[in-house]
Amino acid sequence: MSASRLNFDIYSCVRVYYRYADCNKCVNVCPTQAINIENDKIKVNFENCVECGACVGNCPTESYKLNGFDLVDFYVKFTDLDKNFISCKVDLPCLSALDENYLVSICIDxxxxxxxxxxxxxxxQIGKQLDIIKRNTEKANYILEQAGLDYRVKLEDIKFEKEEKQENKRRSFLKMFAKQTAALAFWAVEDKLEQIVENTEEEEEKPYKNIVSEKVIPEKRKILYTALSKIDPTDKCFEVEKIEFSSDKWIDNSKCTNCSICYNVCPTGALTPDDSKLKVLFSPTLCIKCRICHDVCPEKCIHLEEKLYLEDFISGKYKVLAQHVMIPCSECLVPFSYKGDTTVCPRCRQLEDELRELLKIGD
Known part of the structure; x- marks a missing residue:
């Protein structure tokens, strides 16, 4: 069997930032179970891959690439064409590769x-992808509706065929597609991510990613942001529980200790400190709703807002989620976030409580 055209960059996967992350979109969209989670890490069986591209388009951090087919390049070229329908028989390997980011952006453009x-x-022959296509269509249409736009993504039984006779087998078609698209130019956007290595052995030789300084900004987020920026955002919002592309958040400042864990593990830099390290800032523009910050917060003080306002999303600005005054603990002298109630840090208070419990046991 020939080598798979699929490449997986483990260092862009959200599980590099937090191995217990709930994200499993690539697993859910893979029609052949070529992608699985083992020991909390993504494992790809390239021999089982049919190169449909579903993982490429649905991964929130674009950890997957398909040699010979680039979604950004497809998007740029398709928006220049005088047609408004997409078929797997001519445009791309499978319609499941288009998530709501691309579908919404194409409609707007x-x-x-x-x-x-x-x-x-x-x-x-790859079967279940129709459910994924329908789901992505529903997500896209919700965004378009809430953005006040009249156009929609529609599913139609066109059965488009190219003029030349084609084999009916799915894998045969994909192999033919690979030859046709091998010379595609990857010129669509600037600052492209570096080419992903083609096998897992090379990936393992790469130095481990610095999750604090190296953040991922997906190309499809830039595309969606540009598209939605063309719309008047006044009084337009999304219910956060109904969207997956982003979110809005709030932090209970009375519980936040300024431990810095949340913004250190944020994959995209949506959460970040200010220059003084006394504020926790957040940008919905960069959020991919992976919920890692919620999972790792020791105090469980990060929460989702009920709504995400389009104006906040397209502003590109950071807002203050938490603000701190740091003072030295009167017991151990280690700085901590002062809440106005005590000058003893949480750790020293915990030690005092544990000591009292021990004394009770002794009595």
């Missing part, structure tokens, strides 16, 4: 409905 040709899905 073309200022029209977008038709997805699902006529071949029923006979497709």
């Amino acid at each position: 073309k200022n029209s409905d977008l038709i997805l040709d699902i006529g071949h899905c029923g006979q497709c």
Whole structure:
């Protein structure tokens, strides 16, 4: 069997930032179970991969690449075409590669409905992708509706066929597609991520990623941001529980200790400190709703807002989630976040409580 065209960059995966992260989108969209989670790490069986591209388009941090097909390049070229329908028989390996970021952006850029040709899905050998296509369509249409736009992503049974006769087998088509697209130019955007290594052995030889300083800003986030910035954001918002592309947050300042864990493990830099390290800042523009910050917070003081306002998303600005005054502990002299109630740090208070418990046991 020939080598897979799929590449996986483990150092862009959210599980590098937090191994127990709940994100498993690539696993859920893979039709052949080529992607699994073992020991809290993503494992890819490249022999089972059919190169549909679903993982490429649905991974929130774009950890996957498919040699010979680039989604950003496809997006730029398709928006220049005078057509508003996409078919797996000519445009891309599988429609499941287009998540809500691309679907919404294409509708806005073309200022029209977008038709997805699902006529071949029923006979497709990779099977379950129609459910993923429908789900991504629903997410995209919710965003378009809440943004006050009239156009929608629509699914139609077109069954588009190219003029030349094609084999009916899915894998045969994908192999043919690889030859046709091998010469695609990757010129769409600046500051592209470095080329991902082609096998896991090379990945293991790379130095471990510095999660504090090296953040991931997905290209599809730049595309969606640019598209939504064309819309008047006044009084437009999304219910956070109904969206996956971003969120808005708040922090209970009375509980936050300024431990810095949340923004150190944030994959995209949506959470960050200010220059003084006394404020925790947040930008919905960069958030991918991975919820890692919620999971790692020792005090569980990070919460989702009920709504994300479009104006906040397209502003690109950071807002203050928590603000601290640091003073030295009167017992151990280690600085801590002063809440106005005691000059003893939480650790010393905990030690005092433990000591009292021990004394009770002794009595």
